[in-house]
Amino acid sequence: MLTYIRRRLLLAVPVVLGVSVVVFSIVHLLPGDPVLAILSGANATAEQEAELRAQLRLEEPLTVQYLRFLGRALRGDLGRSIFSRRPVAEEIGEQLPSTLQLAGTAILIAAALGLALGVVAAVRRDTWVDRLAMLIALGGVSMPSFWLGLLLIVVFSLQLGWFPATGHGGVSRLILPAATIGLNYSAVIARLVRSSLLEVLGNGYIATARAKGLAEWLVVLKHALGNALIPVTTIIGVQLGNLLAGTIVVETVFSRQGMGRLAVTAVLDKDYPLIQGVVLVSALGYVLVNLLVDLSYSALDPRIRHREAEDR
Amino acid sequence: MLARVLRRRKAALVGLVVLGLIGAVAFLAPWLAPYDPIRVDPAAALSRPGGEHPLGTDQYGRDILSRVMVGARLSLLTGLGAVAIALGAGLVLGLLSGVLGGWTDLLFMRLVDIMLAFPSILMALVVVAVLGQGTANVMVAVGVSLVPTFVRLVRGDVLTVKENVYVEAARALGCGAGRLAWRHVLPNVVAPVIVLSTVAIAWSIILGASLSFLGLGPRPPIPEWGIDLSNGRSYLLRAWWISSVPGVCIILTVVAVNLVGDALRDELDPRLRALANL
Numbered sequence: 001m002l003t004y005i006r007r008r009l010l011l012a013v014p015v016v017l018g019v020s021v022v023v024f025s026i027v028h029l030l031p032g033d034p035v036l037a038i039l040s041g042a043n044a045t046a047e048q049e050a051e052l053r054a055q056l057r058l059e060e061p062l063t064v065q066y067l068r069f070l071g072r073a074l075r076g077d078l079g080r081s082i083f084s085r086r087p088v089a090e091e092i093g094e095q096l097p098s099t100l101q102l103a104g105t106a107i108l109i110a111a112a113l114g115l116a117l118g119v120v121a122a123v124r125r126d127t128w129v130d131r132l133a134m135l136i137a138l139g140g141v142s143m144p145s146f147w148l149g150l151l152l153i154v155v156f157s158l159q160l161g162w163f164p165a166t167g168h169g170g171v172s173r174l175i176l177p178a179a180t181i182g183l184n185y186s187a188v189i190a191r192l193v194r195s196s197l198l199e200v201l202g203n204g205y206i207a208t209a210r211a212k213g214l215a216e217w218l219v220v221l222k223h224a225l226g227n228a229l230i231p232v233t234t235i236i237g238v239q240l241g242n243l244l245a246g247t248i249v250v251e252t253v254f255s256r257q258g259m260g261r262l263a264v265t266a267v268l269d270k271d272y273p274l275i276q277g278v279v280l281v282s283a284l285g286y287v288l289v290n291l292l293v294d295l296s297y298s299a300l301d302p303r304i305r306h307r308e309a310e311d312r
Numbered sequence: 313m314l315a316r317v318l319r320r321r322k323a324a325l326v327g328l329v330v331l332g333l334i335g336a337v338a339f340l341a342p343w344l345a346p347y348d349p350i351r352v353d354p355a356a357a358l359s360r361p362g363g364e365h366p367l368g369t370d371q372y373g374r375d376i377l378s379r380v381m382v383g384a385r386l387s388l389l390t391g392l393g394a395v396a397i398a399l400g401a402g403l404v405l406g407l408l409s410g411v412l413g414g415w416t417d418l419l420f421m422r423l424v425d426i427m428l429a430f431p432s433i434l435m436a437l438v439v440v441a442v443l444g445q446g447t448a449n450v451m452v453a454v455g456v457s458l459v460p461t462f463v464r465l466v467r468g469d470v471l472t473v474k475e476n477v478y479v480e481a482a483r484a485l486g487c488g489a490g491r492l493a494w495r496h497v498l499p500n501v502v503a504p505v506i507v508l509s510t511v512a513i514a515w516s517i518i519l520g521a522s523l524s525f526l527g528l529g530p531r532p533p534i535p536e537w538g539i540d541l542s543n544g545r546s547y548l549l550r551a552w553w554i555s556s557v558p559g560v561c562i563i564l565t566v567v568a569v570n571l572v573g574d575a576l577r578d579e580l581d582p583r584l585r586a587l588a589n590l
Contacts, residue, residue: 144538146525156405
């Protein structure tokens with residue numbers, strides 16, 4: 001297990017470095033002078049331009065510039081936002097908790113709903129219950145989150161008045177955005193739980209469990225679900241990373257603060273230092289989440305450790 | 313083969329018919345649309361559906377029906393164009409990686425790992441940040457975000473196909489890497505690629521509309537489902553039709569594509585279930 005963890009960590013290093021190269025290149029891929037491109041969104045003063053030019057030192061070779069960028073990033077210095085003139089790291093630090101809270105609540109909703117829907121569909125296979133559950137799931141997969149979010153706003157805040165439509169702070173403002181993301185992702189999980197469970201239910205040991213007279217729900221919950229959940233865990237893991245991305249749209253719909261909103265405004269304002277910071281932090285978060293999922297996954301299922309060891 | 317799938321799967325048939333209709337309307341939109349989709353008519357602003365404007369008008373008096381008809385072109389184009397980009401890059405890089413192996417494979421796979429570190433919408437944001445906003449750039453952005461998924465799938469399948477005896481035989485007969493990839497390996501990895509492409513079209517339409525919704529796509533007054541949906545946000549109660557019509561259009565299209573995709577997946581390659589999650 002330790003060697004597995006060590007190898008998995010080592011594999012993540014080139015990815016992290018690659019991510020930093022991509023983020024570094026964003027500014028240099030822009031046409032023309034990077035300093036002018038960076039300042040293009042704002043009415044920058046000559047002073048600001050000179051300051052940025054001194055900071056970036058574009059006359060040096062790219063590798064040196066990159067290494068300095070990396071060094072500063074490692075110390076937590078991501079530069080200053082062009083608009084607010086505040087350190088990018090500070091802006092991100094302010095927005096991150098709100099997004100994590102949203103993503104965490106959303107994944108709980110998605111997992112609970114997806115599991116329930118998937119299990120019910122698999123157990124009542126080929127009945128109307130199954131068809132209804134899968135129809136709901138198909139709708140969930142096909143529903144753009146911004147449209148779902150608006151519908152929830154119309155029903156639950158404008159018509160029923162249960163929750164505030166937009167804004168930030170408190171549980172009441174968390175529920176609708178989290179439900180929007182959660183409903184979307186629960187559809188994916190439900191489809192996967194169903195097919196995975198059906199596959200496991202075809203195994204011989206399930207027939208044995210049934211033959212010894214166990215109640216069907218016990219067979220499903222005790223014998224089948226555990227094994228069926230293994231592929232589902234990976235998907236939930238992958239979704240955790242995607243949730244960070246899902247928040248981009250939903251935070252805008254609900255005018256909530258957070259990383260996603262920050263990313264969108266940064267791109268709209270062409271605030272490149274801020275774009276770089278947000279992209280760097282989000283991508284690293286995604287890599288970290290995937291790493292943790294992989295590790296926990298291999299702890300759950302020893303077969304994976306061995307399979308990977310053989311691959312080498 | 314498609315005929316067989318459709319006979320057995322009514323849902324897929326429904327999906328295909330709906331898609332055909334949407335495609336035909338999109339194609340013929342300039343002739344079918346009753347009004348100029350960007351003509352402003354303040355006197356008719358916020359008209360209810362029915363009468364002169366079958367699906368009503370928005371706050372500028374623009375005809376919603378005409379706008380969604382013309383808007384269908386952009387949404388379908390984004391979906392197909394993005395997948396074409398991802399498919400082209402995915403096939404070339406995946407085949408090269410799988411057939412050549414060695415350092416090429418190692419290099420490409422590390423690049424794919426790095427690209428996968430960016431969730432697709434974040435990757436699309438990065439591309440828009442570099443290229444700027446606009447219709448074509450959204451298509452490229454969505455396409456690029458899909459590339460790693462395609463490369464991985466193609467490469468994985470190439471590795472399996474490569475183990476077959478007929479590939480070895482072809483190589484023993486002196487077949488070069490290019491011919492080997494094109495004539496012997498490619499035809500055997502087509503099925504899963506078709507399935508992934510279908511799922512990816514649905515996803516691209518949603519992602520493209522999301523970017524437009526965020527204001528990162530084509531600029532108003534261009535008719536586009538995501539833009540129009542966003543446009544009606546402040547009128548959800550007073551004029552529900554402004555947002556609802558494009559919203560329903562997106563869902564209808566995506567459900568139709570998914571119905572076809574699900575059937576293809578079950579028929580061609582049940583193993584690909586996990587791709588529903590892209």
